Amino acid sequence: MTDTPVRITVSGRERALLRAVAAGRCQFRGGCEPVLLVDGLACADWSVARRLVESGLVETPDPRVPLAPARLTEAGSALLTTG
Incomplete structure (x- = not known):
């Protein structure tokens, strides 16, 4: 068994959202289903935000905050710098 790194493929929309997170433009609003805010507005594509968290590219938000x-x-940082 080898420890081959898993390659994650992201769409242009996901990459743009990663860049917005890296630029400090995003926040999570807590709750049972956290909401990603971009420039203070709820991200319209909640499935992309969820996928980025589930794939380990964005830190999991604390629903209590x-x-x-x-x-x-x-x-997530490595993906932006290499791809």
Whole structure:
């Protein structure tokens, strides 16, 4: 068994959202289903935001925190710098 890194493919829309997170333009509004805000507005494509969290590119938000900055994981940062 080898430890081959998993390659994650992202769409243009997902890459744009990752760039917005990296630029500090995104926050998560807490709750049972956290909402990603971009420039203070709810992200219209909630499935993209969910996929980025589930794929480990954006840190999982704490649902108990009312409003917190969205942050890239190491994998998310690496994807932006290499691709």
